[in-house]
Amino acid sequence: MAIHFENIKEHIGSRVSWDDRSDLFAPEAAKAIREKVAERTVLVFPELNLTDEEQLAITNAIGPKMRLTNTTNVQSNDEDVYQVTLDEKINPQPEYVLGTFFWHMDGITVDMPPPFATLLSCRIAPDKGGETEFASTYAAYAGLPEDEKQALEGLKAVHSVRASLSPIADAIPEKHRERVLGIGLVKEHPLVWTHDDGRKSMVIGTTADHIVGMDIPAGRAMLMRLQEWAAQPAYSLRHKWKKGDFVIWDNTGAMHRAIPYDKSTGRMMHRTSIAGAEAVAA
Numbered sequence: 001m002a003i004h005f006e007n008i009k010e011h012i013g014s015r016v017s018w019d020d021r022s023d024l025f026a027p028e029a030a031k032a033i034r035e036k037v038a039e040r041t042v043l044v045f046p047e048l049n050l051t052d053e054e055q056l057a058i059t060n061a062i063g064p065k066m067r068l069t070n071t072t073n074v075q076s077n078d079e080d081v082y083q084v085t086l087d088e089k090i091n092p093q094p095e096y097v098l099g100t101f102f103w104h105m106d107g108i109t110v111d112m113p114p115p116f117a118t119l120l121s122c123r124i125a126p127d128k129g130g131e132t133e134f135a136s137t138y139a140a141y142a143g144l145p146e147d148e149k150q151a152l153e154g155l156k157a158v159h160s161v162r163a164s165l166s167p168i169a170d171a172i173p174e175k176h177r178e179r180v181l182g183i184g185l186v187k188e189h190p191l192v193w194t195h196d197d198g199r200k201s202m203v204i205g206t207t208a209d210h211i212v213g214m215d216i217p218a219g220r221a222m223l224m225r226l227q228e229w230a231a232q233p234a235y236s237l238r239h240k241w242k243k244g245d246f247v248i249w250d251n252t253g254a255m256h257r258a259i260p261y262d263k264s265t266g267r268m269m270h271r272t273s274i275a276g277a278e279a280v281a282a
């Protein structure tokens, strides 16, 4: 087996290459990939052109796979593959995808540990917009001045889909606005996540509505500043998709968002998810 990893930026991202495509499916590959995802946050496999079956095999080998969104897939044969598209003929809830234009973590408002990783295969690359950006909340936390780290200790934020969709709420047709905004649970999470291995990341993004026990304006300003801090170029990465690109990222230590794109580009991603092994803990 020969898989190679090359750093994209100092604090985030590795580009993956391989001698033989079958190397990626070898049993020892899953362990190497999982470790590298945790270390580098984002792995890019250029133009790998996975089938759904292959993507599920890799997902499960690193895995285990989980189903993050219950939906009816029109084109995919497997319910564990979610099609990220603005085409309402395929995705009956395009508003949910519009919410991805804003920094977020996946699966932070459901009643299970947040997914360890999200995996995307690009089926149709947009020629304009639609890049995905990633920001490492491990690196961003590590880079905070000590007094700011101390100020975050013990703080908790309240997360909801309603908060994450608030920038687009007015664009959701009124007849099903309340139903869409009511998706998921309202969850409290510590702002700083101390993982089982002792590393620390931040649980931030537009799902974070306010900070428990803090005035709403002061709490929101703090959340916004932390988002901006994590999104600075040193800790973030923008991926311009080519058809067939496959990307895995550590959802427990990163926020992500899509650069806005138009439905007419046909942008289509196939998404799978790997279950989280640990709940958010202070």
Ligand SMILES: [Fe+2]
Pocket (backbone or CB within 6 Å): 100, 104, 105, 106, 256
């Ligand atoms: Fe997402």
